[in-house]
Amino acid sequence: MENLANHVTIRKFRDKPVNDELLRDILENGIRASNTGNMQWYSIVVTTDKDLLNQMAPLHFNQRPAVTAPVILTFCADINRFYKWCVLNKAIPGYDNFLSFFNAATDALLAAQNICIAAENHGLGICYLGTCVYNAAELITLLKLPQRVVPVTSVALGWPDETPDLTDRLPFEAIIHRNTYRDYEDMDIKILYKEKESLASSLQFALENGKESLAQVFTDVRYKKQDNEYFSEKFLSTLKTQGFLS
């Protein structure tokens, strides 16, 4: 319980491997996660080979966790295995569609979070790499993923070489809605984001980027419309190539 409340993302790892036994123990916890119809529509590629990690780092834009972690876990929506099992058993699979992809992605993401919590319980650090979906196509090539397999998130894993403070979160009332959704008036938004906006790190962030507001750092620098649109098309095209969208 304590670990959930104290989660911090680790972006710098010690040059020390995660031993196989510990890694297996952690991964086994992941496999117990809830999943759709107990079909387990996901796979996890555990990359520890230095050459491969070096090839993978640029696909994650050479972010520090991707460069320093001894292990990268690539969580994949995977219907390939189940599909083959169906065909071998004279069952006609009907999973070449978006719903099945989304169910498989959900399975992969719940397992990912289980594994991150298990890892943190052992003193390891984790960093999710959202770049996984930006460069899903290139990861498919590098990791030799077949049809009906799509990477949906990656996690850099290792022994922490930093002790960051807890990061801010929006107030409870920003995220939680009672019974039905209560939409936000302008005043609500101002109140809910006030603390975030006034953090020294936020003010610094805006200043460094020459922006008037923290929000502009997100829209103009970090998560830009043109990038989002480009990577949307790219990811949709990957879903199509891998057999999940007609």
Next chain:
Amino acid sequence: MENLANHVTIRKFRDKPVNDELLRDILENGIRASNTGNMQWYSIVVTTDKDLLNQMAPLHFNQRPAVTAPVILTFCADINRFYKWCVLNKAIPGYDNFLSFFNAATDALLAAQNICIAAENHGLGICYLGTCVYNAAELITLLKLPQRVVPVTSVALGWPDETPDLTDRLPFEAIIHRNTYRDYEDMDIKILYKEKESLASSLQFALENGKESLAQVFTDVRYKKQDNEYFSEKFLSTLKTQGFLS
């Protein structure tokens, strides 16, 4: 750690509410989960009102957990709040696209799994309701979700009124790939699914449904092609209506 390994899905709940303080404690753990750029692109609708629960049950096909749980959590990909914050701060949001939806869905799913683990740590039981994405459109109406908000999974939560055994999982080697993906030969599939196929419950399942194999129960009864295709189109259409697909 122990709880991760001992996870079971609870489908029957006691007629006893989850008190507010406990619920808040659990939800606060969820909000600490990793998320995209700390933008927290998700909301959680916590439904405890009996009338609303009764209206929601059919949208979850009246599955027992949806009928007996005192709390249903609806996890939503939510860019509405962030979008409004951007507009208020003269920042032009570029999030009306599939990538942003997928990032937001990831945020929501990681928080969901955190909350499930926190709930189990307190002795509560959970059941994921995959029906959430089947009837996302109807849930949007019932829960008054605005544009740029889409439910991606639901969790039935309450005090367990059953003590089910651990369910089977595929062997570790089925899910985990070392360094790169190792595709499955027919013989691999036969070995990896052997235990699952030979379980008494699997044999019973095939027999009851008049099928030759367990795989056929999945393809012909539980997760049928025509249903998957129908609900794929329906979910994609909801993504479009809510502003995430052009």
